[in-house]
Amino acid sequence: MDVSRRIVLHFPPNITGQPVVYRLVKDFGLTFNLLKASVSPGEEGLMVMELSGKQENYDKGIQYLTETGVEIQSLSQDVVRDESRCTHCGACIAICPTLAFSLEPKTRNVLFDHNKCVVCGLCVKACPPRAMISHF
């Protein structure tokens, strides 16, 4: 069975010099689609990617990452909406490059689709009541 998941990888400073992603491809036959990356030698690194492959290989790849010291979070947890602060104004809708926000036609409430979110963070600062929160 094939799986495809969007994940956030946090690299501790001591391993940012290692070819971690290369090994995911070479050793485990996984494919990746890089959504965001910020990796500099000697500093904590961040990578957001969609990782795909056979379930068995995917699990092995994740195990390899964990053993290497990479901390993994699933992407949907990374930008979240504080429902108590969202006023459903819509200032986020046309800002989002991946169209993760949409209007529910009848109520005109703003819907947020986590699956479309690539954690670029544009909405976090553009949200007037600061209802979008990024967890890195």
Added chain:
Amino acid sequence: MAKTIAEINEKIRKGKAVVVTAEEVIDIAKEKGVSRAAEEIDVVTTGTFGPMCGSGAFLNIGHSRPRIKLGGGKVYLNDVPVYAGMAAVDIFLGATAIPDDDPRNKFYPGDFNYGGGHVIEELVAGKDIRLTATAFGTDCYPRKKLETLINIKDINEAILFNLRNAYQNYNVAVNLSDKVIYTYMGVLKPNLGNAHYSTAGQLSPLLNDPYYKTIGVGTKIFLGGGVGYVAWNGTQHNPAALRGDNGVPRRGAGTLAVIGDLKQMKPEWLVGTSMLGYGCTLTVGIGVPIPILSEEVLRYTTVSDAGILAPIVDYSEAYSQMKPDILGEVSCAELKSGCIKVRGKDVPTGSLSSYPKAMEIAGTLKKWIEKGEFLLTEPVAPLPGVESGITFKPLKERPIGE
């Protein structure tokens, strides 16, 4: 069929008033005709919920022992500077004030995470607020320094007094330049990347009473989740703005100054707001009831989004340089469709004003009136109308000289 406000109030007291929202009235009038709808309906409720910078609160914090004269001194609430140029312990907290040490746009675009609007929200929520003040000391007010927590329930008065709210129609903001701009209309992407608007459209108070035939000084309203009043016309009130055949302004026109006891308001309806690269403000909930005094008044309330036109303005040049040019007009219905055409390009739209919250306000006001909890008031003076000759003037700069 003409009704009076007194007659409508009598029906409200008996629980017999027919109240509908400004959205509901559109279909009712279509179905039954304006004449019958006007006979049956007593009140149409409106609502709007958007960022309104012309907002603030007067507070009287009570006298300390020994006394301190804050008037002429320096006062901060949670590090946000407030105006103290009044009597000894009266202060004014403005929605757009920000802490002295906020980096502002030094690191562009500035975040503006906390300002006067946020202090108002926290005050209304019943949170303790840190007051710090310095004064010069006098014989009768000897104290020079004050640091204390204050709470809305303990202070003498907390009065929301918004000098300009509920704009009758508003610009649609776009960006023609080739770089992102950060405005009070939100983040505008380059080369017509998006269009932002800010109106409740068919639910908006002044768009449902375009000639101010019922809304006047003294009109009782929903304000910030409690009860307030129209205090005056708002600043920049411009009744002479260009209007359509339906009487509805096609440019920013009338405005309201509103007042009310902050102690009975709710934080959900007074929300501290941050505009990236621009500053802090307050998002305010306002709902105005329109008494259906005549068929004409009812007809105005049947305005729908399709009948409300707004000007498209380039905020990278025309707005900032005070040029009158517009890029065309667009209806609220088109804006709400999610995409408009500007210079032949499809431009996605976003709103700064919340329509769901505006609906909730109109619905809440409707419930209050139906239950007999909210009676209407007779205005004590009209708002300046088209005949007043009032216009919105730019600043005439003159050299100060030697």
